[in-house]
Amino acid sequence: xxxxxxxxxxxxxxxxxxxxxxxxxxxxxxxxxxxxxxxxxxxxxxxxxxxxxxxxxxxxxxxxxxxxxxxxxxxxxxxxxxxxxxxxxxxxxxxxxxxxxxxxxxxxxxxxxxxx
Amino acid sequence: xxxxxxxxxxxxxxxxxxxxxxxxxxxxxxxxxxxxxxxxxxxxxxxxxxxxxxxxxxxxxxxxxxxxxxxxxxxxxxxxxxxxxxxxxxxxxxxxxxxxxxxxxxxxxxxx
Numbered sequence: 001x002x003x004x005x006x007x008x009x010x011x012x013x014x015x016x017x018x019x020x021x022x023x024x025x026x027x028x029x030x031x032x033x034x035x036x037x038x039x040x041x042x043x044x045x046x047x048x049x050x051x052x053x054x055x056x057x058x059x060x061x062x063x064x065x066x067x068x069x070x071x072x073x074x075x076x077x078x079x080x081x082x083x084x085x086x087x088x089x090x091x092x093x094x095x096x097x098x099x100x101x102x103x104x105x106x107x108x109x110x111x112x113x114x115x116x
Numbered sequence: 117x118x119x120x121x122x123x124x125x126x127x128x129x130x131x132x133x134x135x136x137x138x139x140x141x142x143x144x145x146x147x148x149x150x151x152x153x154x155x156x157x158x159x160x161x162x163x164x165x166x167x168x169x170x171x172x173x174x175x176x177x178x179x180x181x182x183x184x185x186x187x188x189x190x191x192x193x194x195x196x197x198x199x200x201x202x203x204x205x206x207x208x209x210x211x212x213x214x215x216x217x218x219x220x221x222x223x224x225x226x227x228x
Binding site: 004040041042043044045048055056091093104105106107108109110 | 120122150152157158159160161162165205207213215216218219220221
């Protein structure tokens with residue numbers, strides 16, 4: 001069964017350091033999402049890609065966060081510099097056939113970030 | 117502004133009982149209402165979903181009830197099992213990019 005892959009699964013870093021997360025969506029999925037899930041809360045969308053283009057980054061803290069999906073396949077989310085409040089689970093999801101239709105989002109296992 | 121309100125925050129049910137989780141939304145433009153199940157250390161997985169033109173959808177032991185006029189929907193888990201113990205999130209989709217807005221989640225514990 002196809003799955004969304006994410007790495008690393010866990011990351012511990014010190015504040016002010018840079019961190020990067022990688023996501024490989026299900027093959028053929030045009031839409032890719034990055035979510036942040038704070039402990040005890042639901043996922044909150046950070047950025048949404050349609051192929052290689054950003055279609056929604058309204059909740060992305062652009063002073064420290066960046067995301068790219070250069071070839072429209074896998075994606076990287078970066079935080080620089082990391083702050084204590086960035087400690088959370090970072091989830092990647094993908095969907096097909098895009099932003100229309102059924103739009104079922106398939107989630108990866110997430111990257112648990114701890115900032116010390 | 118929280119657009120999807122979920123309750124209760126936690127729920128304890130005996131094996132074989134019925135688990136009920138409620139959600140309310142504000143935005144009448146939402147057009148798709150999924151429920152996700154999340155186990156510790158895992159990403160959320162789609163459990164069941166409904167569109168607003170249907171009042172009820174059933175898949176096995178899981179049923180969504182939808183009340184469009186009240187802007188509320190709920191998840192019913194019949195014959196709850198210990199393996200159902202997880203966090204459940206309701207969500208609603210809307211906007212130009214079909215964005216999902218999630219509730220805060222309900223931690224369900226089913227005692228054997």
